[in-house]
Amino acid sequence: MQRKIIYPIFVALSLLWYPSPEASAQKKEVKILPEKIVSKFQAFALSLVTDPTNGTWLSLPASTVKLIPQDVQEPKLAQPAITSLKVRSLNNGSWIAFHIEWDDPTEDFNLRVDRYSDGVSVEFPLNPKQPPDHRMGSEKEPVHLLLWKASQQKAKEGTSFLALNYPNRWSDYSPYELPGNPISPAQVVEIKNLLPAVAVGNSIVPGTAPVVEELYAETWNKVTVKEDQHAIGKGTWKDKHWYVVIARPIITPDPQDAPLDGGSSYVSFACWDGVKANQGPRKMVTEGWLTLEIGK
Amino acid sequence: MSHQVLNWQINRKMTYWYPEHRPRRQFAGVFDINKCIACQTCSLACKTTWTSGKGQELMFWNNVETKPWGGYPTGWDVKTLGLLGPQKWGADEYEGATVFEAAPKGERVLHYSPEDGDWCNVNLGEDECSGIIEKGAYLKIPHAVCFFYLQRICNHCTYPACLAACPRGAIYKRPEDGVVLIDQKNCHGHRECLKACPYKRIFFNVVTGTSEKCIACYPSLESGKSNRCFETCIGKIRLQGWISTPEKAQEDNPVDFLVHIRKVALPLYPQFGTEPNVYYIPPKQADPVFLRQMFGPGVDKAIATYKNAKNDPELLGLLLLQGSSDRIIERFKVKDGTAIGYTDKGAEIVRVPLKEPLYVRPYRDVALDVFRHNVT
Numbered sequence: 001m002q003r004k005i006i007y008p009i010f011v012a013l014s015l016l017w018y019p020s021p022e023a024s025a026q027k028k029e030v031k032i033l034p035e036k037i038v039s040k041f042q043a044f045a046l047s048l049v050t051d052p053t054n055g056t057w058l059s060l061p062a063s064t065v066k067l068i069p070q071d072v073q074e075p076k077l078a079q080p081a082i083t084s085l086k087v088r089s090l091n092n093g094s095w096i097a098f099h100i101e102w103d104d105p106t107e108d109f110n111l112r113v114d115r116y117s118d119g120v121s122v123e124f125p126l127n128p129k130q131p132p133d134h135r136m137g138s139e140k141e142p143v144h145l146l147l148w149k150a151s152q153q154k155a156k157e158g159t160s161f162l163a164l165n166y167p168n169r170w171s172d173y174s175p176y177e178l179p180g181n182p183i184s185p186a187q188v189v190e191i192k193n194l195l196p197a198v199a200v201g202n203s204i205v206p207g208t209a210p211v212v213e214e215l216y217a218e219t220w221n222k223v224t225v226k227e228d229q230h231a232i233g234k235g236t237w238k239d240k241h242w243y244v245v246i247a248r249p250i251i252t253p254d255p256q257d258a259p260l261d262g263g264s265s266y267v268s269f270a271c272w273d274g275v276k277a278n279q280g281p282r283k284m285v286t287e288g289w290l291t292l293e294i295g296k
Numbered sequence: 297m298s299h300q301v302l303n304w305q306i307n308r309k310m311t312y313w314y315p316e317h318r319p320r321r322q323f324a325g326v327f328d329i330n331k332c333i334a335c336q337t338c339s340l341a342c343k344t345t346w347t348s349g350k351g352q353e354l355m356f357w358n359n360v361e362t363k364p365w366g367g368y369p370t371g372w373d374v375k376t377l378g379l380l381g382p383q384k385w386g387a388d389e390y391e392g393a394t395v396f397e398a399a400p401k402g403e404r405v406l407h408y409s410p411e412d413g414d415w416c417n418v419n420l421g422e423d424e425c426s427g428i429i430e431k432g433a434y435l436k437i438p439h440a441v442c443f444f445y446l447q448r449i450c451n452h453c454t455y456p457a458c459l460a461a462c463p464r465g466a467i468y469k470r471p472e473d474g475v476v477l478i479d480q481k482n483c484h485g486h487r488e489c490l491k492a493c494p495y496k497r498i499f500f501n502v503v504t505g506t507s508e509k510c511i512a513c514y515p516s517l518e519s520g521k522s523n524r525c526f527e528t529c530i531g532k533i534r535l536q537g538w539i540s541t542p543e544k545a546q547e548d549n550p551v552d553f554l555v556h557i558r559k560v561a562l563p564l565y566p567q568f569g570t571e572p573n574v575y576y577i578p579p580k581q582a583d584p585v586f587l588r589q590m591f592g593p594g595v596d597k598a599i600a601t602y603k604n605a606k607n608d609p610e611l612l613g614l615l616l617l618q619g620s621s622d623r624i625i626e627r628f629k630v631k632d633g634t635a636i637g638y639t640d641k642g643a644e645i646v647r648v649p650l651k652e653p654l655y656v657r658p659y660r661d662v663a664l665d666v667f668r669h670n671v672t
Contacts, residue, residue: 075463075488076402113487113500114411151505161502162351165412169353194349196480197504204485204505221465223484277409280486281463 028133029072031288037063037267039089039096041295048090049097050234052243057099062086065269067284072135073220077282081273085120091294096260097233097247098122100269107237108274109150111161111206116274117151120235122246124258125289128265134289136217144258145215146231146246150274152213153235155206211235212246216256220281228254250294260294267292298396301455304542305566305592306390311397312569313404313460322454322474323512324539324551325526326561327447328577328618330602331533334360334422334445338525338534342449345524346511351503354415357510358449358525364586366421368448369414372496376568377589379406383567385593394569395457395494405457405492415499426583437581444579447533449525450497450510451564451572452476458509461492473538474573475512483507494568520639522622532619537626539573548627550614550637551575558611560598562591577602609633613650621646 040060048054065085069077088099100120108118124144125131132141155161162169176187183191193199203209203225212233214226230252235244250260258265266289272278300309301316342358359368367373376395383392398406425443433440452469456476459467466482467489469475478489478498483506490498490507498509513523521527526534537551545556554561554575561575578587580599587595605612613635614628623645625637636647657671 071402073463074402074404075461078400078402111485111502111505112412113415113490113502114409165502166353171348171350171353195351195501195504196508197483197501197506200481202481202483202504202506204483206503206505220463223464280484280488 028138030131030133032131032266033286033288033290035063035065036291036293037065037087037089037098039091039098039292039294042090042092044090044092044097046095046232046247049095049232049245049247052099052234052236052245053238057088057243057245060088060090060099062088062101063290065286065290067269067271068287070135070270070281070283070285073281075281077278077284079276080284081276081278082271082284085269085271087269089292091250093296094250095247096250096294097245098267100242100244100246102242102271103240104237104242104273105240106275107150107242109154109159110164110274111151111155112165116277116279117149117272118237118242118274119147119149119151119272119278120242120244120246121145121147121270123268123270124260124292125266126256126258128259128262131266131289134266134268135285136220136223138219139222140218142216142218142256144226144256145217146233146248147213147215148211148233148235148244148246149213149272150235150237150242151206152209153211156211159206161206212248214248214257226254226256228252228256230254230257260292263294263296265292265294266290303394303455303569303571305563305571306394306569308389310394310455310569312455313396318454318541319469319471319474321472321538322540322573323452323517324537324555324573324575325449325523326535326537326551326554326575326577326618328533328535328615329444329446329579330577331531332360332445332447333531334362335530336360336419337528337530338447341524341528342510345513347508349503351501352499352508354418355499355501355508356418357497357499357508358447359418360445360447361419362422362424362443363446363582363590364426364443365424366419366446368418368420369410369496370417370420371414372410373565373590375408375410376406376494376496376565379408380567385567390567390592392567394567395492396455396460396569404488405461405494407457407461407491407494409487409491410496426586438583439581442579442582444582446564446576447525448495448497449523449574450476450512451495451570451574452510452512453573454571455569457492457494457568457570458489458498461488462486463488470514473512473514473517475514475517476509477511477514478507478509480504480506480508494565494570495572517624520624522624526619527622529619535614535618536624539575548629550617550625550628553610553614553628558601558608559594560601560611562594562598564590566592609650613648616648616650617646620648 086101126142137143212231217223231248233246268286270285298311299315301312347355395406466479485505526536545552613630626640627638637645
């Protein structure tokens, strides 16, 4: 009799304890850091966003943001790379811009099997009142990311990684592209369809995504490229420093955009050092959310 | 995160990133190394079908390399084995660590990343034999000095390392046929799959910024036709079909028969732990010690069984059916000196005689008043 009672209780307790694969993937942690990023209200033209070395930026007070290796989700970053960023921010009532500066002795923009790009991202919680784990959010607690990558910018500026790395390579699948042979619109479509990632519209294809790409994430393997892309920006590598500006509208109708119209939210940063094979989750991140104050 | 899954090739449970979830049926291939002449027709059939695009100039989803020295990318096997270090096969099971179990802290899979130059020498070491032929050497089996060809496509593993490693979840294994694919819409070009695949069957395309791989010609597969590299093999070394787990093996299923019943076909580097689904009939002339490292402890028996095929009508018949049709032979039967291949529903596809009939013609063609050069 006693056994009859104990056994179902044991089974019920076991079921309660047994974690689902997704739940055990990562120990969730919401951490709010004492540091603040204050976005100063100041009128500026959008041309300032594409001029990261402009004196206006460099004369602003900077917050030093400490970064640590991403060590919660495999693959983790084994060795530290970029350990701190200098962050400045301005807003003009319509746009908010982040100026991010860091020391980097090498400018890494090349894309090859064994070459990785430098990059930086800014992240906001979709719900500023209850931010999720800053490391890519969590199920039903999404985050909004603005990602800048040197390789995407170079591709946008016209760099062909095929020509850069393999100037003498030739593929003969497309006789339309022979010198002096004009290509019809129908042939352009046919050429495009021979590259599956291009044909299905993957934004990772060099030159496809905007210089600053907006992503929406609900955990590490639930990352989608937002349908509406509003962000702008630019990076300049000068004197062994990266100067990157990332900007977005403060108010947008897009429900996948993190709301910033309340005057405050949270923000976190991540940074990739290409020369150290930083890519994807192998990145340096802030230890938690920093409070974001948007001046008016 | 790790789950305990059963890997029958190493005859034990092992850790894997996801729980065990086998497809409804699993695509598989059997390659008879003994018959391959490295004509590369398979490589070119694949190349012209799938990888003739920009950024795919040196991308070969199918390649044939010369062992022991050849490798594409360069040294892929030596490097992975080196990372794994010395490991041990026990009497009944593999006692060493797989690439999942040997993963360093913070990683999902034990891995290395080939350098760009490693992908630039597609057939390095072609026809180079294992050593110098000493004076006075004579031909014997196994050869004192040897080489053989290794035909390679994606193994469409049951426990793909590429799939485990992808942080985006952009790689998936189709439930209907076990084919492993990279979602070209969601791949973010992190290259974790490329690093993790111990067979190095993932390729990076600098034009698309994504990783690409063998798709097992799934449009053909879905219509019951052989893949391009299987269909075009002039040496008829390839047999395509579906593999069961050992306890569900069926004698009339060609792949099951070769892998589970006669055990002449073995997985490549089963110790990696991915349960690859391309199987090899090992070359009978090669060094058995080298072969045991490649194909596990079943090599000696496999070669003995293969050499005895002349006394084993079923095995002989199936080996003769290999490559005899562009349809996938899902069932077979050997009867009255004839091997017959069928579809899954029992429709006959092809029949071949176990012994080719011999016709001898007179040397002189009376009608044309000429002598014949060939009379058989």
